[in-house]
Amino acid sequence: MKILRAEMDQLIGECNLTSCFECGKCTAICPLSEYFGDVEFGRTPRGIIEKALLDSDLVTGDAIWYCLTCDVCTKGCPSGVRFRDFIEGLRDLVIEKGDDSYGARCRRCEDYFLPTITQKLLLDKLRRDSEAAEFLFFCPSCRRRRAFSGFAKEITT
Numbered sequence: 001m002k003i004l005r006a007e008m009d010q011l012i013g014e015c016n017l018t019s020c021f022e023c024g025k026c027t028a029i030c031p032l033s034e035y036f037g038d039v040e041f042g043r044t045p046r047g048i049i050e051k052a053l054l055d056s057d058l059v060t061g062d063a064i065w066y067c068l069t070c071d072v073c074t075k076g077c078p079s080g081v082r083f084r085d086f087i088e089g090l091r092d093l094v095i096e097k098g099d100d101s102y103g104a105r106c107r108r109c110e111d112y113f114l115p116t117i118t119q120k121l122l123l124d125k126l127r128r129d130s131e132a133a134e135f136l137f138f139c140p141s142c143r144r145r146r147a148f149s150g151f152a153k154e155i156t157t
C-alpha cells in the first residue's frame with residue numbers, strides 16, 4: 001500500500017502545510033505527551049509535517065495514528081496550517097486503500113471510525129467500566145442505533 005506523491009500533494013495543499021515555518025508551537029501545545037509519555041519527534045505534528053513535505057512514504061509505520069484529533073494545533077498555528085484535517089485525510093486515504101493495520105472498524109457496520117492506538121488508550125482508561133468500554137467497538141451512528149433498539153425493546157416488553 002502506497003500513498004502517491006500526487007495524493008499527498010493535494011492533501012498538503014488543501015490543509016496549507018506549505019505555510020509551516022517550523023516555529024514548533026503546534027508540538028509545544030499538542031497534548032500527546034500527556035497521554036503517551038515522551039513522544040518521538042516523528043510522531044509530533046511538526047515532525048509529521050516535515051516528513052510529509054519531503055517524503056510520500058510517511059504512512060508506513062504508526063506515526064500518523066497517534067494524533068487525537070483535538071485540533072488544538074490548528075487553533076494555535078500562527079500560519080493557518082490545518083494539521084488535524086491533514087492527518088484525518090491521510091488516514092482516510094490509507095483506509096480507502098485497504099490498509100487496516102492501525103484502523104479500528106465498527107463491529108456492526110464495519111466502517112473505520114477510530115485508530116487502534118486511541119482505542120487501546122481509551123480501553124486502558126475504561127478498564128474498570130466494562131459497559132462503557134463496549135461502546136468503543138461501535139462507531140457513533142451504530143452506537144445510537146444500539147441504544148435506540150435497546151430502548152425500544154424495553155418499552156415494548
Ligand code: SF4
Binds near residue numbers: 021026078080
Ligand atoms: S504551529 Fe504552524 S507554523 Fe508552527 S510548526 Fe506548527 S504547523 Fe508549522
Ligand code: SF4
Binds near residue numbers: 026030072073084
Ligand atoms: S490534533 Fe493531534 S497533533 Fe494536533 S494538538 Fe491535537 S493531538 Fe496534537
